[in-house]
Amino acid sequence: MASTKPGERKLQILQxxxxxxxxxxxxxxxxxxxxxxxxxxxAALYRHFASKAQMFEGLIEFxxxxxxxxxxxxSEQQEDGLLQTQAIIQMLLNFSERNPGMTRVLIGDVLVNEDERLQVRMNQLAERIEMAFRQSLRLAASQGHLPESEATVRASLLCSFVLGRWMRFAKTGFKQLPTEQAALQIAMLLR
Incomplete structure (x- = not known):
């Protein structure tokens, strides 16, 4: 049997x-x-990861x-704040659709009986996503697309929308696609 290069086995375990x-x-x-x-x-698993929690941390890092x-x-390629926001939402929904297993990590359901710090980390990820929405929406406000006072509220709403789409995708056994009718819904949320 051919030996694997350092890191290959670790990647194989995560995949x-x-x-x-x-x-x-x-x-x-x-x-x-x-x-x-x-x-x-x-034992070989534990040579690459000290715990199952570390395996999930590897997925979270990815x-x-x-x-x-x-x-x-x-953010670098799209200068229009609303189009930037729209592209971020679409990317998050596409990421989920292409990575159903990762969606279960994103919504935290596979982390329930694991180390509590993993769920904390996923909560922080959601906060960072909301912050990205806030930045794009503030840019949109500075461009006259919406009132500055709405940026924070809309960012929270958009984050909830994305989390809800991820949740429904996972809870329907990956049948209800997160991108289904998303374009129209995103347009309504960004009006």
Whole structure:
């Protein structure tokens, strides 16, 4: 059997964990089941991650770097505040749709029986998303698209909208797509 390069096994473990999270039944994932899927021993898992919580942290790091990297790109490329906001919402919904297992991490349902700091971290991620909306909406206000006083309230509303779409996607067994009729709804929210 060919040996894997450093980091490859770790990535394989995280990819396998993410794919196991795509199971719409939402069963608890054990390290034994994960090890069997990766075709390694549980001890081998623990050589790469000190705990199951660290495995979830690896997924959260991937989510954070992906989402906020894309938000930064959108902010740099789109100068219109409303179009920037719209693009961020669409990206967040697309990310969820393309990564159903990650959606279960985003809404925190797979973190319920795990280390509490993981849920705290997901709450912080939601706060950072809301802050990104606030920045884009303040830009939109400075461009005369909406009153400055609405930026904070709308940012909260948009964050709730995205979280709700993620939640419905996960809770329907990934059948109700987060992007379904989203364009019209986003347009209504940004009027």
């Amino acid at each position: 396998t964990l993410a794919s196991m999270l795509e199971n719409p039944k939402g069963e608890k994932i054990t390290t034994a089941a994960l090890a069997a899927k990766v075709e390694v021993s549980e 989510i954070e770097s992906s989402i906020f990297g894309l938000i930064n790109q959108i």
